[in-house]
Amino acid sequence: MSGAGHGPRVALEARHLVKDFRGFRATNDVTLGIQEGEIHAIIGPNGAGKTTLFNLLSGFLKPTSGEVRLFDERIDTLAPHQIVRRGLSRSFQISSVFPTMTVRENLLVALQSRSRLPGQFWTPLSRLETLGPQADAILSDVGLADSPARLAADLGHGEKRQLEIGISLTQDPRVLLLDEPTSGMGSEGIARVKALVRQVARGRTVVLVEHNMSVVSELADRITVLQYGSLLASGSYDEVRQDPRVIEAYLGDEADE
Ligand SMILES: Nc1ncnc2c1ncn2[C@@H]1O[C@H](COP(=O)(O)OP(=O)(O)OP(=O)(O)O)[C@@H](O)[C@H]1O
Structure with missing residues (x-):
């Protein structure tokens, strides 16, 4: 070649x-x-x-x-x-989600891990707010814009998958690997994930x-x-x-x- x-x-x-x-x-x-x-x-x-x-x-x-x-x-x-x-990121089947944090906090923490914000791992959540606009953009990309304040533990199975994909997107990957994104879902969840995959595939592999x-x-x-x-x-x-x-x-x- x-x-x-x-x-x-x-x-x-x-x-x-x-x-x-x-x-x-x-x-x-x-x-x-x-x-x-x-x-x-x-x-x-x-x-x-x-x-x-x-x-x-x-x-x-x-x-x-x-x-x-x-x-x-x-x-x-x-x-x-x-x-x-x-530039390669993979979905992590739920385990990467912190259940006692809200949906938005999960994204803020994940964004912080790739940002250049000074500080160590335990940056107070209040300081992460500078990453808020990025978190909000991802929330809307993955269809969770209506649920920023819900605890991750309270999400349904399909919504957890959406959050998990959102967490992968915080790394702004050029290539995204998804492991069985529709597993365990009913037809409504499957339709949502199909739309979501199409959405995140724009400009990505x-x-x-x-x-x-x-x-x-x-x-x-x-x-x-x-x-x-x-x-x-x-x-x-x-x-x-x-x-x-x-x-x-x-x-x-x-x-x-
Ligand atoms: N850590 C491991 N140690 C030993 N054997 C393993 C390990 N991981 C996978 N295997 C074996 O390798 C083969 C392929 O497994 P793998 O999980 O990759 O298949 P799969 O196509 O994903 O299966 P499924 O559709 O059931 O999820 C299987 O026979 C499995 O038992």
């Missing part, structure tokens, strides 16, 4: 990624390139290695061999906070692991299908769903949805 053209750049790339867990190969020689600006879904049957690949791409697991590159810079050798500084095929078909520009830790197929939804290997992998599952 020549990097000199004017076409889309590769934002996130895996080169021959391998991950072994005590002799079990969870990721088997995966090579893929995610273009800047696309919404890219990683799918596959249970146990296919989606979460492992997600953790490798976001730096939370170190590969046994192979490389991960962000805008052509190798990142698998970096610590997670260094990767975040280079989004990679999501997702089980719900209707979400994948509506959102994803391109899809990577994993099976037994290996890359089985990649392409648009229509290309992938017609691929006989994919149909076989999902036989009796959701392929014909």
